[in-house]
Amino acid sequence: MIKNILRIFLIIIPLFAEIDEDLQIFLGADALSNAEFKKARGIYADLYEKTKNIYYARELAIIDAGNGDLGSALQFALLYQNTTKDTKDLPTSKIIADSYIKKGEIQKAIILLESIIQQEESPMLDNILGTLYLNQKQLHKALVLLEKYYEFSNDEEALKKILAIHFTRNENHKVVERLQKFFENNWCSDDFCSKSIEIFKQFDKNDIANKIFKKHYEENPNIKNAKYYLQVLMNQEKFDKAEEIVKLYPFDDVLLLDLFVAQNKFKEASEQARKIYKQKNEAKFLAWSAIYYYQYHTNINKEDLQKVINDLNQAIEYRKVQREINRENANNEDAYFYNFLGYMLVEYNLDIMRGIELIKNALEIAPNAIAYIDSLAWGYYKLGDCSQAQNTFSNIPREQVGQDKELKKHFELIKKCYR
Structure with missing residues (x-):
């Protein structure tokens, strides 16, 4: 009798173990479906610890990847693939590929993703692999996949990558064509609108930009669309029309300042910069006001010159304080x-000596600026240090000298300096 009871227990206990494991699997799956990732991980970690079943390691890899714990996800993904030799398992392969990308092992990531993409049609994978191809300058492969992804998603970032490929290939007409096609059925983010306007300007296609942004502004007359239309009008130097638009909206005062500068209206620009300085208390606008004031006075008198110098001195000192x-x-x-x-x-x-020190400060910030090198050489010339003047000026490429009237004048005078 006792033997029979023991035999029954020996049969029932494994059944209870199987039922408990099945129950835990059910609970883990239920937790995942309810986005209770911490609970799900605890269940699968316990199952793996008790059973050492490698398929639970696979689940842990997927859960950890979803939780952003990529180190643990990679560890379990590699454990699963190394144990089962199932190197084509998609979830764990994606985790491993992601790890390669993050470590900068791009070629390894490409090889693995090429294998994955053979098994699974995925626009997201097209985008990732296309971007990696672009990173490795495999332009044809990149274009095929990015075009495929863009057709699916209509994503601006994908279009930017496609445009970058056409730029690299010097296919400028295709850049313009793609932008025109984009604007037929889409509108742009703030960043992409501004970049598109600059591209049209770069390729001397401001007329196309005008048609696009004028139409959109007239259909949707708001401050944002007015800003884009203004940008196009300024690129076309249609300043009268631009000023009309500016007066219709409460634009940032800096935009009006840019408009005055673009037209060489330095008197208005100086006044506008000073107005902004008083509003914002930013020293750079005081400096710009002084510079535009100087540019407005073609034959500046001693009093006005001193005013410019005083304002610039004040602005520079105030800028130092603001930077600190x-x-x-x-x-x-x-x-x-x-x-x-x-x-x-x-x-x-x-004050030639102080002037030289200020110019040296400028060159510490921008050591290759030709205008600043010329200023320093001119300072030495004015000081009577011909050797220093000539040595300094020799850092300016000769072809640059011939292209600039002021540089050419200084070159001729410094060359004849033998004091």
């Missing part, structure tokens, strides 16, 4: 201010 507060490095705009003031101090014999 914001923990910013000097930028190319600062370099321009340093050189402008430095050159004025040199040119008008007001």
